[in-house]
Amino acid sequence: MSNPENPNTVETGPLLAIPGELEALTPSQLLKQVEYLHSLLLSANRGLWEWQPDFGVQRATGNIWHLLHQDPEQALSNIWTGDLGQVHTEDREGLQALRNRLCQQGSFVDTTIRAYSREGQPIWLRLWARAQVDSLGQRFFIGGCTDYSDALNARSLSYFAGERFHYALEAVGDGLWEWDLRVDEVVLDSTCWRMLGYTRGQRDSDVRAALARWKTHMVPEDYPLVSQAMDDLVREALPLDVEFRLKHRTGGEVWVRCRGSLQRNSAGRPVRVLGTLQDVTEDRKLRQKQDQELNRLRADRRERVDLLSSLSHELRTPLNAILGFSQMVEMDLSLNPDQRQRLVEIRKAGQHLLHLVGDVLDLARIDSDRLAPSIEPVQPATLVADCRQLLDPLAETRKVSLIFEPLGWERAYILADPMRFKQVVLNLIGNAIKYNRDNGRVVINFAPQAEGWLRLSVLDTGRGIAAEKQGQVFEPFNRLGAETGQIEGTGVGLAIAKQLTEAMGGRIGFDSEEGQGSVFWVEFLLIDAPAEVLQMASRPDYTRMLPSCSVLYVSSRASAAGYLKAVLAAVEQVQVHSVGDAMRAIFSARTTPPDVIIFDGELPGMAPSDFVTILRADPSTRRVPLLMIDDTHRGGADAWLPKAYDLNLLAEKLRFCLLRQGVEVQSED
Structure with missing residues (x-):
């Protein structure tokens, strides 16, 4: 301070005098004291506070406290004298220890703490005071409080996810929130509250009440989803990304997207969740x-x-x-x-x-997706060979040579719908024949492509497609000018081929040069041969082991009887006789006992078990082996055959039944 008697000298003394020192101060020094206190009280980021620890009396004045609470004394309680509800959880324990020490001994405090404003914004506060003694000998503390957020901005970045990051989020309308798992407290910034229609001073400053208030705004139907997402984040470390609805303060609903990440301490335990909140109402609409x-x-x-x-x-x-x-x-x-x-x-x-x-x-x-393909492992070479056979007459009529070159891919397998695959191939080859020149050629071959794709190419020696029309090739009802010619067509075939190929997971395309011809191709991913194919390849040929024998087949379905006869058509030593009901089968077996009786698991008018019982009770049919076609082992037959059977499996079962009867058959050797 300056000496009024000598303005050029500088007086020393306390910046904030204690009561005992006031009497010794000169008028100019007292004026300085008043000016300093006045500046503290009027400053936007400063304030005074007084605390009497023995009596629990406190007082606060100045604008700094309104940053924390509308009641200055409640603000002081929240950061020093009370439960420290607005102090960051990591600073509470140290602050409580400092307060307890000052109650016992100590005369000065000057500390910096992290707190939360009424808006939920993180701030740094410098809190300082000196111990004084009143006329009764009781100690009390008087000091000041200052907002130090700007001065300590670099430190606050590491604690509050960064002021710069926070400002960036505000710029795009996203809010920032923090959930302290140790004390179950949630802090939401002003942007989060604005999403619900709250402005400054319209919500609780107690951070412990923030979560409860937030829950009251959540649509009840969405709460279980959010709770499960939070639980998965904390317990299973799964990413938090959930959308839910909130009830706006003025009515209506707000859709928000909540994302967050988990933070752990040095021991690996979850301590905090930091996240963002985004208003996605417009996106939802x-x-x-x-x-x-x-x-x-x-x-x-x-x-x-x-x-x-x-x-x-x-x-x-x-x-x-x-x-x-x-x-x-x-x-x-x-x-x-x-x-x-x-x-x-x-x-x-x-x-x-x-x-x-x-x-x-x-x-x-x-x-309309009503023609969904039935995907299964198929050999494309076999299907293409069938298509070629169907189109040979058309090629002969148009005087076009039709050449199929599998090039070693006869045993390759792909996943496709056999009927739809053939429809695609017929369209491609049919077009190649129709739009070819006289004495032209159509060459069909296979070639492997990168990443395991197998390409089927159909090359023709026709007129080719003009470059300006190639973008219209797969458009329906567009024949690229051929509708005025003599070649019949609807212009839909290639559009159907494209959609069917893509529906089966394949790719389709073409290369063409006007005057030289075109190459249309389809590609499908190669797969390994099905397990049943590998098993069949390793099984013996049981058809050669069958002796001359007679088979009685009992089925009410003519198609089933026709299928069994077709399967055994190549085995000339096996004679098949079929009947349509169980009673006729019993009569036929009694009059002319067969070597084996095959019957369906669904016999009209009689249960399979009764059918077996009748045959076993009759001496003339007691020893005839019974083979039942059914996917479940029931009915008391000697052997069972699945409904989806082939020649080798049927021959194997017949051989087994004949061996049971004592008929001499060839060995597997």
Whole structure:
């Protein structure tokens, strides 16, 4: 302080005088004291406080306290004299120890603590005071409090996820929150509260009440989901990313996306969760609108497919009548050549229209996902060979050489729907033949591609596709100008081939040069041969071990009897006789006992167990082996055959039954 008697001298003395020193101060020194106290009281980030530990009396004044609570004395209690509710959990223990020490002894305190403002914002506070003694000899503390957040900003970054990061989040509208697991306290910044419609002074400053208040705004139906997500984060260390609804203070709902990360102490125990909160209400509304539009489009598509399906049936009936009657009229020998030619044109036009109706219906079914492929392991070379055989007559008619070169991939397997795969191949090869030149060639081959794909290529020597039209190749009903020519077609085949290929998980494409021809290709991922194929390859050929024998097959299904006869058609030494019901089978077995009786697990009018009992009770059929076709071992038969059987498995079971009867069969050697 300056001496009024000598302005050029500087007086020494305490910045804040104690009561005993005030009497010795000069007027200028007293004025300095008043000015200093006045500056403390009016400063936006300072304040005074007084504390009498023996009596529990406290007092606080100044603007700094309103940053913490609307009541200055409550603010002082929250950071020093009371439960320290607004002090960061990591600073509470040390602050309590300091306070207890001052109660016993000590005359000065000057410490920096971390606290939370009324807005939930993290701040640094410098708290200092000196011990004084009143006229009764009682100690009391008087001092000041200052907001030191700016001065200690570098330190606060490590504790509060960074002020800069916080400002960045505020700039994009995201809020920041912190959950202290040790004391179950949640701190939310002002952005989080603004999402609910709260402004400064409208919510609890007690951080322990923040979580309870937040829960009151959560939509009850969403609380279990959020609780489970939080529990998974803490217990299982799973990522926290959950969306839920909050009730806005003024009504309505707010969708928020909550994300967070877990922090552990040096012992590996969870101590804190730091996270962000994002208002995604508009995104949710947009997604809901998009979902509604998508559902509407799906409904429209279903209605369109139903309409096309109905129309196709309505069109096919008169078209079939037109085709039928035109063929009948063509057989009339009294027709002259002109009349016969006109009937041929009518029939050709009707067949073209019938094919067009079928293609349109297929395209609509694929588009509506009603024509879902049935995926299974298949050998593409076998399917392509079948397609080639079907298209050989068309190639001969068009004078086109059809060449298939598997190139060693005959035993390769892919995952596809056999029928749909053949439909794709027929479309590609059929187009290659139709749009070829006279005496041209179509070459079909396989070639491996990168990452385990197998490519089937169909090369033709036709006119090729102009570069400006290649982007329209897979468009439905677009024949790229060929609709004016003599070649029949609907322009739907390649569109169907593309959608079917992609539905089966494959890829389709082409390369073409005008005047040179085109190569259309499809690709599917290679797979290992199915386990049953490997097992069949290692099994003996039981068909060669069967002796001459007779088999009685009992089934009410003509298709099942036809299948068994077809399977055994190549085994000439086995004679099959089939009957349609159990009673006829019993009569036939008694009159002409067979070597083996095969029967279905579902016999009309009689349980399989009763059928077996009757045959076992009759001396003429007692020793005849019984083979039951069923996926469950029931009915008391000697052996069982699954419903999905092949020749080798059937031969193996027949050999087993004949051995039981004592018939001499060849050994596996």
